[in-house]
Amino acid sequence: MDRLVYTAMTGARHVMEQQATVSNNLANATTTGFRAQLDAFRAVPVVSEGLPTRAFVVDSTVGTDFRSGPIETTGRPLDVAIRDTGFLAVQSADGSEAYTRNGSFKINENGILQTSSGQTLIGDGGPIAVPPDTKIAIASDGTVSVVNDNYAPGPSNTLGRLKLVNPDTKNLLRGDDGLFRQADGTPAENDPNVRLVDGALEGSNVNPVDSMVNMIGLARQFEMQMSLMKNAENNAAKATQILALS
Template identity: 75%
Template structure:
């Protein structure tokens, strides 16, 4: 009886947390470069002083993220890029640390810095990339950023401003932060990887499947109802046992 209550109670609790994870994935089904979050269960025995570990409870063990690539959609916009295959774009997070994203929708800030649309500064091989005013921007497949001045009567030659830092650390060494960006578990910046390439004029969509997420929501709802039924059965069994003891 005691084992049943612990298992059903903690199972129901973490099923609700998994529903929140699936809901977050569904909310980001159209977010550029989003990686779906994955969760799983594991059983842990309850340790007590002087007692045997006869009771178990369930914890939600976060596996990490689904690192499969999303669909690439052509936009034709010069400041849109998609990472081809494996790899990441290095950005500067709000706390100043280096982080990684697959969101290749860029903009030029008021200070002339190349940034993501959410405000993170793009990291180049030598630091942030500054874009001069009145310029047409082109981003090559290897991450090289070049501009052509449009402030003159006759366009001038293309000037190379820098190269976007593209990295490809092992997936098991990456973890998602509260800001949605990925970082290395060691806290150290990843090395530049020349094998990572970009697709210009395109964006990578989310790798979340709306259909699969909806099916998971239904399955989690049914599992939650099952845990509630187990708790109800435990309550009924305890009531009947109390009646039998009272008669004896």
């Protein structure tokens, strides 16, 4: 009985973890540049003196779906979308370099170009400062330029170039802040082949319909594990009655 309980318990616990992952994906179905998280589990046989009839569920590598999301035109000068593969380099809260697909930018009170989440964008010479009373434009290669509003038409001044990278996705790890970093902690190299689409944003690559179907399937799997534990309890009660009669 106890063997069945522990086997069903590990299965139920990891089904709950999968449900949490799917719920997080659904919550970010409209988040700009979000990449769906994937859970992977594997069965491990229990090695003992008895017959190899039991298996436990253990965590395997947690991955990410790096497929591109839909690109929607916004017409906003501070919106960019990455075409195909690649990432924008930003400075995370701890000062380290991280990577994101969120191309919704803003200019903070100090004139520094940031993402909508508040991470400072990294340029070829550090953070990019935008002068006041200017109109900003971002080229497909990441070059940021401005035109003074006091002149019509005014000369274009280049402020810098966004750092665009394209590291191997196998070496990227997702942090608790939703940003990606290289597993060895080293900064990625600039990739001149990464291209931007100005005035557009990339949506999440989460498919809400598939996620809802997956959630229903996980709920049924959880009920099955609970049923096994209930059967184990009933078997133990029957065995106790037989022992009491003898």
